[in-house]
Amino acid sequence: MNITIIGIGLLGGSMALAVKDKYPKARFFGVDASVVHGQLAVAKxxxxxxxxxxxxxxxxxxxxLATPVNTIINLLPTVLDALPWHGTVVDLGSTKETICAVADKHPRRAQFVAAHPMAGTENSGPGAAFRELLPGKNLIICDREKSNPDSLTLVESVFRDIGMKLFYMTPSEHDLHLAYVSHLSHISSFALGLTVLEKEKDEQAIFDMASTGFSSTVRLAKSSPAMWAPIFDQNRQNVSRALxxxxxxxxxxxxxxxxxxLGQSYDFMNRANVIRRVLDGIEKR
Amino acid sequence: MNITIIGIGLLGGSMALAVKDKYPKARFFGVDASVVHGQLAVAKxxxxxxxxxxxxxxxxxxxxLATPVNTIINLLPTVLDALPWHGTVVDLGSTKETICAVADKHPRRAQFVAAHPMAGTENSGPGAAFRELLPGKNLIICDREKSNPDSLTLVESVFRDIGMKLFYMTPSEHDLHLAYVSHLSHISSFALGLTVLEKEKDEQAIFDMASTGFSSTVRLAKSSPAMWAPIFDQNRQNVSRALxxxxxxxxxxxxxxxxxxLGQSYDFMNRANVIRRVLDGIEKR
Structure with missing residues (x-):
């Protein structure tokens, strides 16, 4: 089996490592706009x-397809055009409505599976890839009835075999939920980083006074603008509402x-504390 | 040497454990409004x-004094009244202006040292205390010139001996910086938790779709309202401005x-990315 990863960064590279583990005879090709990323991916x-x-x-x-989401919508039709008749293309993009709408216009739509793994870190590029990123995490598949059964089976098998748990929903459900559970927390973190950097021109002062709590809350502000700007744009209605x-x-x-x-702020915090139940579950996962 | 910890929770308990390690002959008394906390503190x-x-x-x-900050301002005058002539009282509160203003009115002000360790977790109570919380972290001391040299030396020695790095500033500098570097990140996290819980009435959906990024950003929303409501209140002008x-x-x-x-959102994120330098420092600390 030949597998091509387009965009050999954190997500594509981590997926390749995990799949290689389970399918040692599969052959992996990399396609990347960056020559250096390509070299690193082979070397690693x-x-x-x-x-x-x-x-x-x-x-x-x-x-x-493991590129930023703006590149996914550009490449998807070309991939479907060039794919052999029995081939399958899956995307790993963080938005689903725009991508699925592009796919729906293509005569070979059935060879496409729309997927999104609930995993990532604030780092990017092939150097950031690691085998353990995807196993144990959740994968959302959208519009599964639009994929042909063979393509769907192939994608489901590969992701199940590397230890992911599969969920199914429509692209619009996906984008709405993700705006709240993922996209919003990135923006809140970016804005927190900006606010603090703007106020504290002296980075040493932030460093001296920040505790691990600050560090945890602002961690996502390290994320890649090239990845996130197109996500916020493609999901702008939901993200705007969440914001x-x-x-x-x-x-x-x-x-x-x-x-x-104080009664009111006490009440806000008490209600927010309910998140503990959810987080305890995520951390034990 | 007899050391009394008033409020034997996360901070007071962790300090006791670290100090005990360095001063095995010191005797530790606990004072706590909760009988159960007292029992747990002795048992642990x-x-x-x-x-x-x-x-x-x-x-x-x-x-x-390791209680919530509203209790600190209530107890501090009483502690100064009851303290032996050679004794010292130090507080560990997250605000400094109000507390120092209360101290300034007391005839025995010089026996007080105003301190704030840059350390904490989202958990509270004696069960959450652990020896490693304070060592390696920073401690801010305010208005050091108002403490008598013996009291200052005692406090500095104890905190240095458990491996903390000491910084000095005025109470108003402290409260301004902390509003941005700590208090704001707690509010951003509480509000994120609230927004997501309000939207996703179904906790299972949050759980299924949240990644570790969400978990990290919203972690502080688990923090204790009883501790934080009085902090936001005492530092309300700075916190309001930061918000x-x-x-x-x-x-x-x-x-x-x-x-x-997209150019503008790209630019925002690029500027926020500078936080990476600061965070890399904090994580290596």
């Missing part, structure tokens, strides 16, 4: 060789503090 | 015995997303 053993798109895709049984909700809670919290309404 | 070996305030303080060389700055960045970010100004 993420893929067997780097090939041009035109050579890799036509001889692939499975193509994995409006978030800002409203912050305004209410601020009012409670300004008015010295 | 955080203190040698639990005593009523009136018995513990008059026989103490060092009293550590206003934060909300402004979020509004600008939202506008960039709404207007599909």
């Amino acid at each position: 053993g993420l893929v067997d060789e780097v090939l041009p798109f035109e050579q890799a895709v036509p001889q692939s049984d499975l193509v994995v 409006a909700d978030y800002i409203q809670f912050l305004e209410q919290f601020k009012a409670a503090i300004d008015e010295q309404d | 070996g955080l203190v040698d015995e639990v005593l009523p305030f009136e018995q513990a303080v008059p026989q103490s060389d060092l009293v550590v 206003a700055d934060y909300i402004q960045f979020l509004e600008q970010f939202k506008a960039a997303i709404d207007e599909q100004d």
Whole structure:
């Protein structure tokens, strides 16, 4: 089986490592816009060789689109055009509505499976890839009824075999949930980083006074703008709504503090504490 | 040497464990409003015995005020009244202006040292205490010139001996910096938890779709309202200003997303990425 990973970064590279473990005879081709990323990916053993798109895709049984989401919508039609008749393409993008809409217009839509692994770190590039990123995490598959049974089976098997748990939903459900559970926390973290950096021109002062709590909350502010700008754009309606909700809670919290309404701020925090139950589950996972 | 810890929770208990390690002959008394916390603290070996305030303080060389900050301002004058003439009281509160203002009104002000360790977790109570919480972290001491040299030396020695790095500033500098570097990140996390819980009435859905990134950003939303409500209140002017700055960045970010100004959101994230340098330092510390 030939597998082509387009975009051999954190996600594509980690997937290659995990799949290689389970399918030692599979052959991995890498396609990447960056020559250096390609070299690193081969040197690190993420893929067997780097090939041009035109050579890799036509001889692939499975193509994995692991680029930023703006590149996914550009490449997906071309991949479907170049794929052999029995081949399958799966994407790992963090948005699903725009990507699925692009796929729906293609005559070979059934060879595509829309997927999104609930995993990542604030780092990017082939150097950040590691075998343990995906196993044990959840994978969301969208519009499964639009994929042909063989393509769906192939994708489900590969992800199950590397230890992922599969969930199914529509692209619009996916994008709505993700706006709250993932995209919003990235923006809250980016904005927190900005606010603190803007105020504390002296980085040493932040460093001296920040505790591990600050570090944890602002960690996602290290994330790649090239990856996230197109995600926020493709999911802008849901993200904008989530941000409006978030800002409203912050305004209410601020009012409670300004008015010295300790009962109200106590109540906000008590309600937020419920998140402990959810987090304890995630951490034990 | 007799040391009394008033409030034997995460911070007071962790300090007792670390100090015990370095001063095995010191005797530790615990004072706590909760009988159960007292029992747990003795059972866990955080203190040698639990005593009523009136018995513990008059026989103490060092009293550590490790309660929520509203209780600190209530107890501090009483501790100074009851302290032997050679005794010292240090507080570990997360605000400093209000506490130092209360101390300044007391005739025995010089026996007080105002301190704040840059350490904590989202957990509280004696069960959460652990020996490694304070060593390696930073301690801020405020208004050191108002403490008598012996009291200052005692406090500095104890904290240096358990491996903390000491910094000095005024109470108003402390409260301003902390509003940005600590208090704001707690509020951003509480509000994120609230927003997501409000939207996703189904906790299972959050659980299924949340990644470790969400978990890290929202971790502080588990923090104790009883501890944080009085902190936000005592530092309300700085916290309110920090929140206003934060909300402004979020509004600008939202506008960039709404207007599909990818250049602008790219720029925001790029500027926020600078936080990586600071965080890499904190994590290596």
